[in-house]
Amino acid sequence: MTRPSFAELAHAVLDGEASPAERAELAARVATDAKAREEWDSLETAVRALRAARPLPPPGDLKRNIMRSIQSEGAVRLTAGLDRRPAARLDRRFAGWLDRKLAIRLAATFATGCAAGILVWSLATGRGGPSNLTVSGTLAPLGGAPAAVVVLDAATAHARVELRRIGDTVEARIDARSTDGATLVLDHDPQRTLTAIGGIVPAPAHAALEPGSITITFSGDLRYSLRIHGAGAGSPLLHFTLRSLGQDREQEVPIPGDHP
Amino acid sequence: MSENPELALIHRAQRGDERAFEALVDEYQGVLYNLAWRMTGSPDDARDLTQTVFLKVWRNLASYDPAHRFYSWIYRITINESLNFVQRRRRHDELDDGIPDGVPGPADTLERIELGDHLQEALMTLSAEYRQVIVLRHFQELSYAEIADVAGIPEKTVKSRLFSARQLLGEALRRRGVTAS
Numbered sequence: 001m002t003r004p005s006f007a008e009l010a011h012a013v014l015d016g017e018a019s020p021a022e023r024a025e026l027a028a029r030v031a032t033d034a035k036a037r038e039e040w041d042s043l044e045t046a047v048r049a050l051r052a053a054r055p056l057p058p059p060g061d062l063k064r065n066i067m068r069s070i071q072s073e074g075a076v077r078l079t080a081g082l083d084r085r086p087a088a089r090l091d092r093r094f095a096g097w098l099d100r101k102l103a104i105r106l107a108a109t110f111a112t113g114c115a116a117g118i119l120v121w122s123l124a125t126g127r128g129g130p131s132n133l134t135v136s137g138t139l140a141p142l143g144g145a146p147a148a149v150v151v152l153d154a155a156t157a158h159a160r161v162e163l164r165r166i167g168d169t170v171e172a173r174i175d176a177r178s179t180d181g182a183t184l185v186l187d188h189d190p191q192r193t194l195t196a197i198g199g200i201v202p203a204p205a206h207a208a209l210e211p212g213s214i215t216i217t218f219s220g221d222l223r224y225s226l227r228i229h230g231a232g233a234g235s236p237l238l239h240f241t242l243r244s245l246g247q248d249r250e251q252e253v254p255i256p257g258d259h260p
Numbered sequence: 261m262s263e264n265p266e267l268a269l270i271h272r273a274q275r276g277d278e279r280a281f282e283a284l285v286d287e288y289q290g291v292l293y294n295l296a297w298r299m300t301g302s303p304d305d306a307r308d309l310t311q312t313v314f315l316k317v318w319r320n321l322a323s324y325d326p327a328h329r330f331y332s333w334i335y336r337i338t339i340n341e342s343l344n345f346v347q348r349r350r351r352h353d354e355l356d357d358g359i360p361d362g363v364p365g366p367a368d369t370l371e372r373i374e375l376g377d378h379l380q381e382a383l384m385t386l387s388a389e390y391r392q393v394i395v396l397r398h399f400q401e402l403s404y405a406e407i408a409d410v411a412g413i414p415e416k417t418v419k420s421r422l423f424s425a426r427q428l429l430g431e432a433l434r435r436r437g438v439t440a441s
Contacts, residue, residue, distance in 0.1 A: 007423050014426070041439070042430030049379045049433055050398040058293040059307050066285050066314045070278060221279065 006036050014047045147256030150240050157182035157244035165257045169229050172238070176222040182244035186226065187213045189234030228255075267326055274321045281321075285314055288331070291400065292338050298395040299342035300349075301384040309345055313338045328409075335400065335410045343388050382432035390425035393418055 190212035272280035297306035
């Protein structure tokens with residue numbers, strides 16, 4: 001049988017895979033061979049140092065930043081019967097020269113533009129009306145603390161809507177859940193324009209747009225954002241209706257910061 | 261038979277469920293961050309890399325094949341991203357890496373805090389290929405076969421690289437005054 005090399009013996013011992021006979025042989029070689037002793041000291045130093053090492057806790061904001069970048073990525077996952085993953089295509093095409101963060105910002109802008117374009121087209125032509133527009137994606141949030149919160153419970157559905165305002169834009173962030181399917185309707189004054197929509201909508205879900213209202217049909221978890229423009233235009237009220245299993249729950253709230 | 265909970269999360273994330281993906285981030289952020297840190301030697305770069313890796317995972321979830329282990333897949337992405345990063349940094353960065361190799365420090369035993377610095381410095385003196393096997397073996401505690409899977413190299417190569425890497429790491433530590441005693 002071939003005699004194992006010093007390296008084989010040493011690493012078998014360090015990996016905890018050596019037999020007692022192999023351990024004894026290594027000890028004998030280290031005791032009698034200066035070169036072997038020096039090599040063993042190096043190996044032992046390395047392995048003991050590695051065993052003593054401790055992991056570094058990840059930064060506290062790491063998860064939040066990851067999820068933000070995922071949500072920005074989602075912004076370009078608009079599906080209006082066109083392209084399911086434009087973000088990936090955009091990135092592949094320009095990956096060589098576009099900075100990643102810039103690409104994400106551009107993608108978010110692109111998604112916002114697309115959503116606005118789709119909406120304007122829908123409203124102007126009357127096509128792509130109720131139940132024809134399927135949207136998924138996320139818009140960068142406006143930020144700030146919610147100025148108003150609407151909570152609705154109807155049968156097996158629950159919805160919470162936070163309203164935030166910046167300038168003449170109001171963002172409605174919807175967080176809803178339904179085990180048996182539900183519909184959430186937002187009625188607003190048609191003088192106001194709903195220029196962008198987005199969110200993570202579990203399929204099948206539809207956002208049906210009409211002048212003055214949006215109807216979102218969903219099942220499971222729903223996270224969705226709407227933006228309404230037009231400070232001081234028309235009625236200062238937003239009317240929310242949640243429908244599930246024949247039950248309706250409604251609530252009307254004034255648009256935060258809108259004082260006609 | 262009920263589905264493996266991690267696989268269930270992956271399937272939900274593949275359908276665009278952010279909450280499921282968030283659970284995967286919870287599970288793996290620490291380990292990927294440490295993997296990237298050990299490979300790059302910089303906590304800041306590790307943070308950016310970890311973020312990039314998760315974005316890549318999210319984008320490519322559809323291509324994940326459940327026949328393979330999920331951790332293997334994401335470790336591989338992390339290692340590749342780290343290797344690319346280190347290569348780019350080496351190509352473009354004119355800055356010195358830090359403490360020059362070969363300068364003996366004060367005699368030191370395995371005091372954990374000081375050793376942590378010496379260890380990372382010593383690790384950074386190794387080539388990326390050697391560092392990779394050390395990190396996967398000792399920090400991620402993967403077997404030779406698992407390392408071979410993640411690194412995409414034969415098991416025999418893993419073994420020989422690990423032999424050399426441990427030897428070189430030990431020498432680099434001893435030059436910094438760290439001993440096994």
